[in-house]
Amino acid sequence: MFTIPKDIKSNLWEVNPHLIYLKPFSQLYLQDKDSKHLWCIIWLSHPDEEDNKYYRLPDDERLQVCMDFNPKFNVEDPLIQECIDRVPDLCLDSVQQVYKESKDQLLKINRFLNKQEINLENVEQLVKVKAGMPKIFKEFGDIEKQFQKSKSDQRVHGGRAKTIREKKYLQPEE
Secondary structure (H helix, E strand, O other), X not given: OOOOOOOOOOOHXXXXXXXXXXXOHHHHHHHOXXXXXXXXXXXXXXXXXXXXXXXXOOHHHHHHHHHXXXXXXXXXXXXXXXXXXXXXXXXXXXXXXXXXXXXXXHHHHHHHHHHOOOOOOOHHHHHHHHHHHHHHHHHHHHHHHXXXXXXXXXXXXXXXOOOOOOOOOOOOOO
């Protein structure tokens, strides 16, 4: 699990100290004690738009945000690329992983369709693809509901898990 503070001046290594011990993040930590590289990695790869306002931007614009925030950030650096690739496995739970994969796929399909010119040769194919979109959106909606439910079940002040009493499993007798 990964905690994203609201203040970008926060040091992500202090908020998520467990990453300091996990490769490849442990190697990144040695170069990035102020966590600016880690902020950029999270902005590029964390799917929760409530915590990561930049995720809805196209990839090139997100990368530009990172470069503006941290001019030393190099997405071509093999260590940074490895960290980006490992975010889903090391920083997201299973519901967040499925949500990220589905959201990324939906965005790719949408961007692809929006770039297509409509002409007599491809109009029939585009109509078929667009006819299947409601099913894809419904499936994504179901995944998003599960994601939101998972978030509300987990989030309590300080990022801790809810207690049995807070989950309403234990009701005190009055």
